[in-house]
Amino acid sequence: MASNQALILFSGGLDSTTVLHHAISKGYECIGLTIDYNQRHKYEIRISQDYLQKLQLNGYIFNIDLTQIGGSALTDNNISVPTSKVDGIPVTYVPARNTIFLSIAAAYAEKLNINNIFIGVNQIDYSGYPDCRPEFIKSFSKMINLGTKAGVDGDKLNIYTPLIDMSKSEIINYGYSLGIDYSQTVSCYQLDDKGRACGICDSCKFRKEGFRLSGINDPTIYKN
């Protein structure tokens, strides 16, 4: 088993791009895994693939249409993306999304004989999603090593979350130190036809504030 290979859950956003470069900097041979879940912000598929191609990295796109389930502003067009702060878990939360994504990543890892999965979740400056917390990731790691061949064979599957304790500004500063050009990444949930970020969704707000606090110039083109 090639222990230096890593599967990176990669959406082309600020966080997963930082994770990708982190894994590269640690010497991993990186393979992207992009999930096309028929999300509202479908452009992230194209952006992520362009990015991988630029780095001459291989990638997979896995199609799973989560609008079949719905229940989120990102997977149901009848639910609007909120632009003001809400109490509790917001409607952009997609039911069990990271559990589903990590399960699919684990299946690819088994198939490809890869031991390492990287995901860009973080518990600081996030939107209150339960599946971005370290206790969830820890529990998922334990579970997946019981529920897969790799785990049973004693060949442990590792889930890495290098950003989990970083604030958005820390992520940005770290990414800059790795040489990332964040103008090539997109965070917005509802980019317009001209490629402009809305500037008012949760994801844009965290990004804007992150750049402000990082002291680094925000290269994003915002509509608002």
Added chain:
Amino acid sequence: MASNQALILFSGGLDSTTVLHHAISKGYECIGLTIDYNQRHKYEIRISQDYLQKLQLNGYIFNIDLTQIGGSALTDNNISVPTSKVDGIPVTYVPARNTIFLSIAAAYAEKLNINNIFIGVNQIDYSGYPDCRPEFIKSFSKMINLGTKAGVDGDKLNIYTPLIDMSKSEIINYGYSLGIDYSQTVSCYQLDDKGRACGICDSCKFRKEGFRLSGINDPTIYKN
């Protein structure tokens, strides 16, 4: 939240049909969830839906094409279904399948405000799949209650596996006591065009042996 509702992972096979009737007998209002994963044995989709319709139960079909990943005789036509006993985990094991299925079920449960999920895994008379063991299910339950809104809100998601410690013959005897007509269920991985079970795949072998040991007449039409 309607606590008497239950989502049943339902393939129309011997095990999940028994689970469905078990849940009905316990007073649950049952909703089927059938996963079309582009499996070799696609007829199970039709059979499961016919069965639910006969019982006048609602059901969902979720499409997730696991041939995108492959790595199993059930999701890759280039890998044959084995007909003789192998050591270790056989090639009919689908990477992370039950983890993926349960994650999808959890997403539906969140969306539909259902607290109960039933799955027909069992660790006896099974093919050595890691994701059929009680330690996996226990770990999954813990993980999913950390990774979903339901778990965080304190509204626990319960995963029930009523068959987990039963042998195939015990399942059959139990099902008969519930009034199940097993001629309406299919277990074979490679049913032919005339609806005949192959009689030689693992799944057929466990079924045949289960009926033999149960003392109940096997209504299955086998080709071999």
